[in-house]
Amino acid sequence: MxxxxxxxxxxxxxxxxxxxxxxxxxxxxxxxxxxxxxxxxxxxxxxxxxxxxxxxxxxxxxxxxxxxxxxxxxxxxxxxxxxxxxxxxxxxxxxxxxxxxxxxxxxxxxxxxxxxxxxxxxxxxxxxxxxxxxxxxIDPGFSGDMLPFAALSLCQSATSVLVQEVFDYGSYDDAEFTGVSFGFGLTPEQDPPVMFLPGVLRSIWGGPVAHLAECLGVELDELRERHETWVTPTVIECTMMRVEPGQVAAVRFAVEGIKDGEPVIVMEHVNRLTQAAAPDWPYPPDGRGGVHRVVVTGRPGVEINAHVGSGDLDQNDGGxxxxxxxxxxxxxxxxxxxxxxxxxxxxxxxxxxxxxx
Incomplete structure (x- = not known):
């Protein structure tokens, strides 16, 4: 048809x-x-x-x-x-x-x-x-629904689920929306970007966390938001934008499903502008520019790393x-x-x- x-x-x-x-x-x-x-x-x-x-x-x-x-x-x-x-x-x-x-x-x-x-x-x-x-x-979407269910289908039991997007956005030509929303190029003293206003992260990733909890039969006590920024000490020049010293060049944020005081379902982003940013935060494996990852703790425990883009195709084009x-x-x-x-x-x-x- x-x-x-x-x-x-x-x-x-x-x-x-x-x-x-x-x-x-x-x-x-x-x-x-x-x-x-x-x-x-x-x-x-x-x-x-x-x-x-x-x-x-x-x-x-x-x-x-x-x-x-x-x-x-x-x-x-x-x-x-x-x-x-x-x-x-x-x-x-x-x-x-x-x-x-x-x-x-x-x-x-x-x-x-x-x-x-x-x-x-x-x-x-x-x-x-x-x-x-x-x-x-791909995120929200694939990384928070299809990918964790693929991992969970291999488990006898699960005690926690971590879903991550770890991506270098430096080559992504979208300063007007992604750059502004994530606050790249801002200083810590400026008003927070829209993404980090109270309730915004929950409005986007809280639904996927709640859906996963429902499918697992877990009654969450609450949803929590967290975020942090990394400020560059040197100039970073990339397709997304030019970031001056003292401005934000990486963000890390998450929505956490809490049970008995512990995060049991977490959807987290680590997004940086070039590989030089936030060197102490997680990187994709094997020198890749980006990964959508799910880690299930339990029996036997499963980790799946999904990459988009192969050969000469940039990870952001692949995304x-x-x-x-x-x-x-x-x-x-x-x-x-x-x-x-x-x-x-x-x-x-x-x-x-x-x-x-």
């Missing part, structure tokens, strides 16, 4: 999901949304670095895209920074009967834990249109390609799923049909 698909946005993730849709034998690209006037009217192939035109040109006309009656929209627009606007766009598709797979609105990786302001209108739109929405990615693939590969499963907001647990695991070429 071929599914008619719209790509919504062509940014860091969207350009890769657009290419994936064009190349996928079971998907037919029928529309592309672009908000930038410089992209409107350009062929989809040009927007994702392909040479052969598709005949599908980008538009900023939401109604024209809704009228296509597509099976699914791949929504990769940066929704977290413009929640009400993104919510309006997504609910319009859902009410029209178009399913949504998304890498943004990450609060919905575990929709049961999302706030009502977000969950309620989306559920109502799904009910009205008989449609389905799924949010996932955005993998994020795009995580949702594009789910299109068929989401189109076949029950209406409503769904999570990984609601979908079949074999979301890989049509990849071999």
């Amino acid at each position: 071929t599914y008619r698909v719209i790509q919504f946005s062509t940014g860091n993730v969207g350009q890769h999901s657009l290419r994936h849709i064009i190349e996928h034998p079971d998907l037919e690209l029928v529309g592309v949304h672009a908000s930038s006037p410089a992209k409107v009217g350009r062929d989809a192939a040009e927007l994702c670095g392909m040479s052969e035109p598709t005949g599908i040109t980008a538009t900023d006309d939401l109604k024209a895209l809704l009228d296509l009656g597509a099976d699914c929209v791949v929504y990769t627009s940066q929704g977290e920074t413009r929640g009400p606007g993104a919510l309006d766009e997504i609910t319009a598709f859902l009410r029209a009967g178009t399913n949504v797979v998304a890498s943004s609105m990450v609060w919905l990786v575990n929709p049961d834990a999302a706030d009502k302001w977000l969950r309620d209108p989306l559920e109502a739109a799904c009910l009205e249109g008989g449609s389905t929405m799924y949010v996932n990615g 955005v390609i993998a994020t795009a693939a995580k949702v594009v590969n789910a299109v068929a499963a989401v189109c076949a799923a029950r209406p409503g907001l769904v999570a990984l647990r609601d979908l079949p695991i074999d979301q890989v049909h049509g990849l071999m070429r």
Whole structure:
């Protein structure tokens, strides 16, 4: 079966999901949304670095895209920074009967834990249109759901689960969102970035922690946030930005599920700008630039280290390609799923049909 698909946005993730849709034998690209006037009217192939035109040109006309009656929209627009606007766009598709797979609105990786302001209108739109929405990615997403469940399937018992992203973001060209959100380039005296305001970490990673606890039958006493920063003593120059001495060049943060006073489920990030930053913090194994790791303490105890990018492909390029693939590969499963907001647990695991070429 071929599914008619719209790509919504062509940014860091969207350009890769657009290419994936064009190349996928079971998907037919029928529309592309672009908000930038410089992209409107350009062929989809040009927007994702392909040479052969598709005949599908980008538009900023939401109604024209809704009228296509597509099976699914791949929504990769940066929704977290413009929640009400993104919510309006997504609910319009859902009410029209178009399913949504998304890498943004990450609060919905575990929709049961999302706030009502977000969950309620989306559920109502799904009910009205008989449609389905799924949010996932690499982190939050793969590292906190599929990866720990793979490790736990090998265990007779488990006493703790640690999920980590340890990544050098220096080569990631996203100072406007990632850099600002993480506070890279700030001084310790400045106001904290949005990521470290009270409750923000919990809103993003608390849902995955709670989901894992529920699946393990663990009743957590509380969720705790923690974070720390590393300030560089020397200039760091990288693709992300230039960091002056005395400014933040690495962050370490986590959401911890607490039971009897001890952290039993932890989702932690260690993110630095170049390998020179935060030399005393954990690094990926084998000299790699990044790792998504799960460590299960128990019997027998399991550690899985997952790397994206091989050969000459940079780990950050690998990360955005993998994020795009995580949702594009789910299109068929989401189109076949029950209406409503769904999570990984609601979908079949074999979301890989049509990849071999």
